[in-house]
Amino acid sequence: MxxxxxxxxxxxxxxxxxxxxxxxxxxxxxxxxxxxxxxxxxxxxxxxxxxxxxxxxxxxxxxxxxxxxxxxxxxxxxxxxxxxxxxxxxxxxxxxxxxxxxxxxxxxxxxxxxxxxxxxxxxxxxxxxxxxxxxxxxxxxxxxxxxxxxxxxxxxxxxxxxxxxxxxxxxxxxxxxxxxxxxxxxxxxxxxxxxxxxxxxxxGTQGVAVKDGKTFLKATMDGKKVLAENAVTGQGLPTYGTQVLMNVINEAGAMPTRNHRDVQFEGSHDISAEAMHEPRKTDGKKNLLTNQACFGCTIACGRISKIDENHFSVKNKPEYWHASGGLEYEAAWALGSNTGIDDLEALTYVNFICNEQGMDPISFGATVSAAMELYDLGLLTTEHTGGIELKFGSAEALVKCVELTGKAEGFGKELGMGSLRLCTKYGRPDLSMTVKGQEFPAYDSRGIQGMGLTYATSNRGACHLRSYTVSSEILGIPEKTDPLATEGKPALVKAFQDATAAVDSAGICVFTTFAWTLEDIAPQVDAACEGGWTPDRMMEVGERIWNMERMFNMQAGFTGKDDNLPPRLLSEPAKTGPAEGRVNGLEKMLPEYYQLRGWTADGVPTNETLSRLAV
Amino acid sequence: MQKALVIDPGKCTGCKQCEMACSYEKDNEFNVAKSRIRVFEFHEDGKFVPYTCTQCAEAWCQQACPVNAITTDAASGVKLVHDNLCVGCKVCTIACPFGTVNYNSTTGKVIKCDLCFGEPACEAACPTDAITYQDIDQTGFDKMKMWAKQSADGAEPSGPNPPVAH
The missing domain is CATH 3.60.9.10 (Aldehyde ferredoxin oxidoreductase, N-terminal domain)
Structure with missing residues (x-):
């Protein structure tokens, strides 16, 4: 069942x-x-x-x-x-x-x-x-x-x-x-x-049955109550969406800005959740229309937005005047702060196009940011871009880029390679803010140290959803740790990675873990299907999955050397905010992480570890 | 006292917990395709609207049924389909102006909301109170109260009022 x-x-x-x-x-x-x-x-x-x-x-x-x-x-x-x-x-x-x-x-x-x-x-x-x-x-x-x-x-x-x-x-x-x-x-x-x-x-019309209906209904009702009573899942996310984080992360000095040159964005308020709730100066209407739940979700963090019909991005384009999926924090950051653009309507339009043409707004935005830095340094010129003046802060440039990349036309073909291939082509691979070729999400690891280890060791390249230690380091969930400290982070990252792998395997959303622990989740899984699911067994499965993914990547050609961060994060100190003067201390965390994982000093899972986990 | 489902689309997030609760209550499995209540998404307007049978006082489905398989429960006012009598002719599905009586090809009978005999599962499952279960004669109570509050706002409490001589 x-x-x-x-x-x-x-x-x-x-x-x-x-x-x-x-x-x-x-x-x-x-x-x-x-x-x-x-x-x-x-x-x-x-x-x-x-x-x-x-x-x-x-x-x-x-x-x-x-x-x-x-x-x-x-x-x-x-x-x-x-x-x-x-x-x-x-x-x-x-x-x-x-x-x-x-x-x-x-x-x-x-x-x-x-x-x-x-x-x-x-x-x-x-x-x-x-x-x-x-x-x-x-x-x-x-x-x-x-x-x-x-x-x-x-x-x-x-x-x-x-x-x-x-x-x-x-x-x-x-x-x-x-x-x-x-x-x-x-x-x-x-x-x-x-x-x-x-x-x-x-x-489908077949339905889904569960193993033990009565226990299942009780366990899921208990779970929903926990979500409803939690400040993040019961208030913050439904009201503000993931954008609730914009001002918080900016104040923490961990908001990557202009391709990670800066860690705080002066225009953050203009693209924040609060701005989405405020009537626009132009037409008096709000960007945000309502929130939307995904199937079965009692949090409902999804944003449904409408763009100002007179905004340059959609002027005379009535096909974009209707409501659709609005800005999540990741998109608002990648398309906005990281490009230095504070135009909420432009970002919403670019997000619409990412949905309409099927593109990851994180990697797209981060690639445009890298291209903007190359342009700033004179390595990319209007000859390469087909006339686009690719300046940090230019909403017009971003809009042109998304339209071209969505169709893989002109300079959009270059942007479609992602930031690593683009920066390598123009001679500065060090300016690509990526791990294993995938662009960073919205947390600068100089201001949130655990996220550096998270990115470096993520099995799918830089990603916040493999171990969201922001929960602990910024929000204090399940307990507060110091975002500027490296001590204790290897164990924290490992625990988050294993638990998240289990959550991702259960059929539910990782956002539940702002309120739920495996203690809340395991009873729901156990009532749904055979297997005697306990929190311990889920952690064990999570660790097994993590090592299995790791082994695949090693066989694909990756080594411990790929568990790294771009030099900017390791050698260019944060310029402002609480993390001013700091870089990410990856070298202090990685050896301990390998040890905790039961891997060699080169990051290879030992036979002992693999047999213990039956990978 | 009879009660009715009161639906406030403004509170609905489109999560479909009501559809799952309905199908589970009736069929012991989660199957939104067999739910008696459906949530409609009007994407381009950013609106979600749950919709189900309102238990008409003079029900067209009931009047159209050729075998009298739909009866009225006197206490609750609910229009009930009797599976042992229903022949699956689907005339009621044509007669209902609101589309809330539907054929179930798995059973060969029609299905419609029966308010779960006084404890609607959809109402219990709704996480945002978009579906509530209220006195059937006072379903406008919340809206009236909202407008009453609006007229009260801005006016100071008037204090003890002396009677007016006419």
Whole structure:
């Protein structure tokens, strides 16, 4: 229960559809979603495979709580080898798609090969079909969503699709479902594009049953109460969204600004949650219309925004005057603070285009920021950019960049490579704010030390969602640690990494962990499915997953040397704020981290560790 | 006293906990496709609206049923579908002007909201009070109170008022 015990395997080269039983032994060892699908992927592909070749596979996976009444129980993940990083990629999304897929009677979808011509997939319970996508190839996610629903006369479908950027293999392309929720990072959309797969439409009527209904309802009700009574999940996130962090992180001196040249942004208030709530000076209306929940979510942090119709970005473009997914903190930071742009309406428009064309706004914004620094240094000129004056702070430049990159046209092709390849091409790889090729998210590790270790050791390249120690270092959850200290951070990072891997495998959202610990989560999982799930067992599964992902990356060619940060963070001290004068102390944290992990001094998991965890 | 579901779309976040609670109450599984209450998303307006049967006093579904499979529960006013009588002809689904009676192809019967016999699962599951369960004769109470508050705001408490001679 919690499971249908059924996997759908589709070979796009051959056009075949096969049904397989879910490996329940692995479900005991890896729980579901991130862990279980990673086990499948690693078992089936060569770690050295070219991510954009037909030999790479991609898996859409649910967890045991996906499609249940557990709060936030609507998540799915896309697991593949990522083209941005060449490491394992695992991108998690909300919206309604994951639950609908589960309702169709499937736990997991494995995609292999490459279709000869562009296709899209429909999954209506047991009826699974590939269709010609020639009429929608070359169009946006939003157009594709509408076109498929109209074509099949089924407005209740939920659709995950790529835009033109994914088709053209922009390396940070996302898969967007339900118009504005995304499996956003590491370029999973480019892998989908490389397989000539435009979209997956799902509709299900099968339902999801749980092991012990009465216990499950009690456990999930208890969980919802904890979320409702918590200040972050019950007040902060529904009211302000993740943007609640903008002013907090800026004051902590940990808000990367202008490609990490600075750690505080003078325009932060203008692009903050508070600004989204205030009537605009131009038209007296608010940017933020309402909040939205993903499937089953009782937090509802999603932002729904409307752009000022007279703003230059949308003037005479009524197709962008409606409400849609607004700025989350990560997007507001990457598109705003990191580019030095304080124009809220412009950022909202650029975010719309990232959703419409299927791009990760973090990597896109961070790549534009790096390009702005290259431009500032004279290494990029208007000759390269096709006339765009790529100055820090220029909203006009950012708007042009997103329109070009979304279609991979002109200078957008260069931006579509991501910041590492771009900076390398123009002779300054050190200016790329990346780890393992993936751009940093919105926390400067000079001001939040634990995040430096988090980024350096993340299995999917720089990422905040692998161990969000900001919780502890800034918000004091579960207990406050000093953001400027390195002491204790290796253990903190390890604990967050393992717990998060388990949460990501359960079918729920990691934002629940602002209020929930595994003590709250394990009883919900245990009532949903077989396995005797306790907090300890979930931590053990998390550690197993972490080591398994690590081993895949090592076999793909990564070594301990890749557990590093760009020189700017290690040698250029923060200029202002509480962290003024500090760099990240990675070298003080990494050896202890390896030791705690049971890895060698070079960062290789020992045989002892691997056998202890049965990896 | 009869009670009714009162729906405030302004509070709905689109989480579908109501749909899951409904399907679980009726079928012991989470299956929004079989829910008697549905949440509609109007994406371009940023609005979410839960919608279900209002238990019409003179119910068209009931009057259209050729086998009298829909009866009124006198105490609650609920229109009940009797599965043992329903023949799955679907005439009620055509007759209902609101679309809230629907066919269930799994059972071959029609399904509609029955207020869970006085304890609506959707209302209990709603995390934002977008769905409440109130006195059927006073469903406007909250709105009236809101407008009353608006007229009170700005006016100082008037103190003891002497009677006015007419």
């Amino acid at each position: 919690g499971w249908h015990r059924k996997i759908l395997r589709i070979n796009l080269s051959k056009g075949t559809v096969d049904v397989e039983p879910l490996n329940m032994e692995w479900a005991q060892q890896y729980l579901g979603q991130r862990g279980l699908a990673s086990k499948y992927l690693i078992n089936e592909i060569d770690p050295k495979v070219d991510p954009l070749s037909p030999d790479n596979k991609m898996i859409f996976a649910t967890g045991p709580l996906t499609g249940t009444a557990a709060s936030t129980g609507g998540r799915y993940s896309v697991i593949t080898k990522g083209p941005l990083t060449n490491a394992i990629a695992c991108s998690n999304s909300g919206g309604y798609w994951g639950a609908e897929f589960k309702f169709a009677g499937w736990d997991m979808l494995i995609l292999e090969g490459k279709a000869e011509k562009p296709v899209y997939l429909t999954i209506m319970d047991d009826k699974v079909e590939l269709h010609d996508a020639s009429e929608i190839w070359g169009t946006t996610v939003w157009h594709t969503d509408d076109w498929i629903k109209t074509k099949h006369q089924d407005p209740m479908m939920h659709i995950a699709a790529i835009g033109v950027s994914g088709e053209k293999e922009v390396l940070y392309s996302a898969i967007v479902n339900d118009l504005h929720r995304a499996a956003g990072r590491s370029g999973v959309g480019a892998v989908m594009g490389s397989k000539n797969l435009k979209a997956i439409a799902v509709r």
